[in-house]
Amino acid sequence: MGTLVCFHAHPDDESIATGGSMARAAAEGHRVVLIVATDGIHGEVPDDLAPGETLADRRRDETMRSAEVLGIRRVEFLDYHDSGMTGWDSNGHDDAFVNADVDAAAERVAAVLRDERADVFTIYDWHGGYGHPDHVQVHRVGRRAEELVADDLPGLLVAESTMNRDAMRRFAAAARDAGIDDVGPDDFDPDGPMDDGNPMGTPEAELTLGVDVRAYADVKRASMAAHRSQVSDSSFFLTMPPEVFTEVFGTEWFVEHGRDPGPRSGWFFDAS
Ligand SMILES: [Zn+2]
Structure with a gap:
């Protein structure tokens, strides 16, 4: 059995980006660990916060519920502040993750x-x-x-989680062909400029690994739903019919370090 450690930016990213892979690893008996960089304080503020409860408290609780759903055994919160989207005033805050000392954060x-x-x-x-x-x-x-960790963990496989830009384009086209005009948040276009002006994700030809997580689509969906305070971010996904959700979220894509580009179907823990 192996150990999978997933490093994510905000509470709920673990679910959307790698929830299926974490659930699959846990179900197969591997140890799964989550590291969350920020407190997610620029998320949506729910109107049912208890007296004294902060958004960071709520999001931490939701992350623990999501972790339970996915079978994650350990969650480490680095507790940097959410930096907000590109251009927000919060980008300049000293304690924003974007301004963290890279060496110090990496050592943690x-x-x-x-x-x-x-x-x-x-x-x-x-x-x-x-x-x-x-x-x-x-x-x-x-x-x-x-x-x-290169000397201590020479066999470590590092994989960059990303979206398959070509698959996203195909989904958007299929949705339009089916007469669905609203194909996602802000009429989602994977080739359009995202937060930093670049298109979304990675071209298919540059990917190295697609992990089949269709069998864990329900678990992934349940972990997304555990982040209840952020429903406006994920409601579009959560209202998809199950078969569409499975199609869109049923493969998680990665670029593995040390592998030639070209997408293959496989799994982190397959003998290689
Ligand atoms: Zn995020």
């Missing part, structure tokens, strides 16, 4: 990797999939952590 992540004797470590692609400053910072910090 590396400590978890060493402690867990990690076999697989997931981060994000170079532009964080859609350019959010905290997601880009997960890439930077994750890459640095990879360097820091």
Whole structure:
């Protein structure tokens, strides 16, 4: 059995980006660990916060529920502040994750990797999939952590979680062909400029691994629903008919370090 450590920017990213892979690993008996960089305080504020309860408290609780659903055995919160989207005033805050010292943050992540004797470590692609400053910072910090543990964990597989831009384009076209005009949040176009001006995700030809998580689609959906306070972000996904949800979220895509580009279907824990 192995250990999978997934590094994410905000509460709920674990569910949307790698929820199926974490659920699959846990179901197969592997140890699954989640590292969450920020407190997600720029998320939606629910109107039912208890007296004294903060949004960060709520999001931490929701993350623990999501972790329970996915079978995650350990959750480490690094507790940096959410930096907000590109151009927000909060980008300039000293305690925003985007301004964190990369070496210091990476050392904290590396400590978890060493402690867990990690076999697989997931981060994000170079532009964080859609350019959010905290997601880009997960890439930077994750890459640095990879360097820091290179001697201790020589067999560590590092995989960058991303979206398959070509598959997203195909889904959007299929939805339009089916007469669905509203194909997602803000009439989603994977080739359009995202938060940092780049298109979404990674071209299919540059991917290395597609993980089949169709059997875990219900678990992934349940973990997304556990992030109840953020429903406006995920409601579009959660209202998809189950078969459409399974189609769209049934494969999780990665770029593995040390592998030639070209998407193959496989699994982190397959003998290679
Ligand atoms: Zn995020």
